[in-house]
Amino acid sequence: MIVLRNLVKRYGAVTAVDGLNLEIRSGEVVALLGPNGAGKSTTIDLLLGLARPDEGSATLFGMPPATAIARGKVGALLQSGGLLPDLTVAEIVELTASLHGKARPVPEVLRRAGIADLAKRRIAGLSGGQQQRVRFAMALVADPELIVLDEPTTGLDPEARRAFWSAMHEETAQGRTVLFATHYLDEADAYADRIVFMRAGKVVADGTASQIKGLAAGRTIRATLPGADLAALAALPGVDQAEGRGEAVLLTCHDSAAALRALLAATDARDIEVTGRGLEDAFVALTLEGAAA
């Protein structure tokens, strides 16, 4: 559905996107994650045809982006712009609908975006979060097969974020493909089937949330073990490092199952907890790797 081949975009001395390759298949929900300035928004601009690549190509549905968009196959929610302040909420969504051959009924779309009660309000008087929901309604109204969202929940309060994702869930249950850029690790973890991690204009990791978390290597075992011999624990199979914490020990492991078996066989450890690393650890690890490179 989306094919990006060797995409390069330069702004003067800055290479915002640096030889990016990405394919997204129909029905996938993909998060584009990465630190500030990684090139997420530029990638979205290139795939929507809003910026021209210096090298490489972007195709949507096998067509140039502008053609796919003109056919109403793509709905997009961008970070800013796109709202005419003097129109009412219903008017701007109707105007967007009128630009497309097929469109969903406007009242249904306003309900889905949680703004049915704002239909007669002028855009200029809305809060930032309410305007963001209007953009969401505009993205949905053409009944697109692909929805592209650049940081869709920025400016939304926690309840509005939850409502937004619940609405998105209903949309994806109908088989839509979604690509969203986000800074919120919990959103990528909870809502994406696949996370594409970008850094310095390149894709540096691509997989399910648990595969990406796995890149922050290993799990931690915590157990109560008074008077532990830390050197002996560090030498157990599967263990990389052993640290003391009062009466407890903390084992960093590359193979937690082997470490657990050995720990139980060799010691009287009790109150044992095994925890995986989170997406935050992976985010920091992937970002720092780049800083060191």
Ligand SMILES: Nc1ncnc2c1ncn2[C@@H]1O[C@H](COP(=O)(O)OP(=O)(O)OP(=O)(O)O)[C@@H](O)[C@H]1O
């Ligand atoms: N119009 C522009 N002119 C000059 N530089 C730009 C322009 N747009 C982006 N850049 C630069 O390209 C790089 C990538 O920016 P981009 O906005 O794509 O990153 P991002 O991952 O979306 O960041 P953020 O998470 O902060 O929104 C940054 O260094 C940015 O300063």
